[in-house]
Amino acid sequence: MSTQPPRVAAFLNQKGGVGKTTSSVGVAHALARAGYDVVGIDLDPQGHFAASLGLEGLDPGLDDTLFDGTPLAERLQQARPGLRLVPPGPRLADAEQMAGGRERGWRLQQAIAGLEPFPDFVVIDCPPSSGLLAMNALLAADELVMPVSCDYLGLEGLAGLMRTLMRVERGLSLYLHKYVLVTRYNGQRRLPREVLGKLEGYFPGQILRTPIRDNVALAEAPGFGQTIFEYRPSSNGAKDYAALAEDLRQRRVREAAGQE
């Protein structure tokens, strides 16, 4: 609990299947285990963040907050010690058609500002799209984490996404910390190493220090409603997400290639 406003991190990439949800779960639980008070927001109508934590039933949820202004505090569910989650709710799928003007984009930001007492961290899992829900994440966040899977196809769209974000920032006079998170990394193979090198060149000072390795336990854990720290606490996946949460907390990024 804190009197400071929370640090709000959104896992965002309009590309599907890059590790947004896996990373939201891993980072949120790692921070909670480290003693922080964490609120997770499942901003994807598919509800994978909630399901990965074993939370059944998606009603009531964030849809009531975005549509009707219900305080977020009334939609929080205790997921783990130190980790509360807001599930999406059934109407979130219709959120793109939400009535209203420009203020619609600010509703999540306002809801988080109304949390009392403030948590230490808010972790937002975004849907793979770039409409009103993504705008709500952008306007609520202090830090955007863009997961990319470490192959050339994974990089597709990343430069465009960065440009769009910078345009939005300029237009709204916002400043966001923007980070790239490398997922599905296999350091034994040449291609992923090359891709990581390229990323370091394109986005100097913006790549979070720990790449998340390919780890089958990360893919299995959600099926049991368990996080990686419960399902395989000694796996590479658990080690990587514990380190990544610390990277984010301390804003640790990769040095230029060769300086590690």
Ligand SMILES: Nc1ncnc2c1ncn2[C@@H]1O[C@H](COP(=O)(O)OP(=O)(O)OP(=O)(O)O)[C@@H](O)[C@H]1O
């Ligand atoms: N490091 C990893 N090692 C192995 N499997 C992974 C890893 N990261 C993610 N996965 C698996 O890849 C798939 C996509 O991951 P995830 O659901 O986190 O992506 P996403 O970006 O949230 O997808 P969507 O855009 O559909 O919301 C899932 O089956 C997940 O379990």
Ligand SMILES: [Mg+2]
């Ligand atoms: Mg997802």
